[in-house]
Amino acid sequence: MRSVFHRPHPEKETDKGAVKSIRRFLLEAGFNSDEI
Template sequence: MRRKHRATIQAIFARPVAGTLRWQDIEALFLALGAEIDEAQGSRVRVFLFGEVRVFHRPHPSPDTDKGAVAAIRQWLEANGVRP
């Protein structure tokens, strides 16, 4: 895993929840972890990772992911053994 992906994991697990984390960085982390990402209806994306499918909303017009999504991603990663 590249240093940029490790930095993204650090930002996801930071307290308080980061509100300036770019969705593009999170998608790159998912791909580095072996995910498959499919476009869904509208701005939704389906992420196939850890034998599960999760649906997230790609933020727009701002590239920053909202705090609720970051918290959900943190819980999902933590439940599957991904930690900083």
């Protein structure tokens, strides 16, 4: 599995869309919601 994370602006805080994308990636990679 391959994933590319793009960060267009170096901000300190992560927006909700990025968190949702990372969470979806981890779930697809085989992690369950208890591990996230």
